[in-house]
Amino acid sequence: MKPADLRIDAGRLLRRLEALAQVGAIEGGGCCRVALSDEDKAGRDLVCGWMRELGLAVSVDPVGNIFGLRAGTDAQAAPVMTGSHIDTVRTGGRYDGNLGVLGGLEVVESLNDAGLATRRPLVVAVFTDEEGARFPPDMLGSLAYVGGMPLAEALDVVSIDGRRFGDELARIGYAGSAPLGTHKPHAYIELHVEQGPVLDAEGITIGAVEDLQGISWQEVSVTGQSNHAGTTPMRLRHDAGYCAAAIGTFLRTLAGEMGGGQVCTMGAVTLHPNLINVVAARAKVTADLRNTDELRLQEAERRLAAFLAELAQAEGVKIETRRLARFEPVRFDAGLADAIERHAARLGYTHRRMTSGAGHDAQMLARICPAAMVFVPSVGGISHNPAEHTEPADLAAGANVLLHTLLELAS
């Protein structure tokens, strides 16, 4: 068979997606495999087993990133890398991240079946803690991999449930010894579901992702004064519960006032003591701000800071913020995005250039090599939700575009 006529085996890809989705399966068809949990370990074990079955040389680095290497005819050539993550948010879908890793394995198996060697080695990567929802920041594994976070700092990150990253990594048996950054990729291509509404709404199959918006994560801690809900006059209150609500409302207003695609989210709220008849003493909320424009993102951060200062003054509370993640917008390699569109067109798929609203490991790899992403539609734009769905034909289309883009880069 001519390489140009090669196609992935869609049924095999779907079977692997189904098998991995059973690890940490939750109601509604999704997954809960939070980073460095027992479920994450079980998912890692399953994927490493598949890598070995495919004849890949498996290595693990000190932050738990997993690499499956398929040798090329030129061992000295820098590898072409693909991959993503298999950790999920607590209410995750079965495609976020998983498609990129299993799509990479499907490409390898399709090449093995065709007896096709590539000049450059191929590497399929599983990056640790892409979600950052338990151990912030997000993309922690790939950030450390590209040298954006010192190893010691990564290992000392404390999770929202009070565990140390290094201890949890050792506990699940994935504190590897392969030096960080071993593979210096020639190029990196990541297959991922869009997680947004664009492709689905436009009826387009393939997104060639050319850029990705900036991300600002903060934890805001409010310290007020607990008091009796019945006896305390409103004017005497220092109500952390009210402040949490005010912050959430401000974030919504801020996004509306800034417009231009600015998004603001208060995803997590905890109150103490969280009781019906007690004015809350303390509150902890998270603020996730994103914009494709760095200057506008800085403006959003400034306006939030100003609001928090006013709120503290007005309510007689103490407000402290802790930065959890901050990544500027990233432009991917236009030449790679062109290649993705060229292969999509040749394979007969509709396609368009687009921006990623979500963060991805590709944004970290873009710091050390040309990188780009292949998106496929998310039905209804739903993600970080067990109902996340992508049609099988679109999953296969994305994997076929990944196959031919990787083949071109590895030849």
Ligand code: HGY
């Ligand atoms: O938050 C994100 O954009 C990604 O899902 N970690």
Ligand code: MN
């Ligand atoms: Mn993802």
Ligand code: MN
């Ligand atoms: Mn995600």
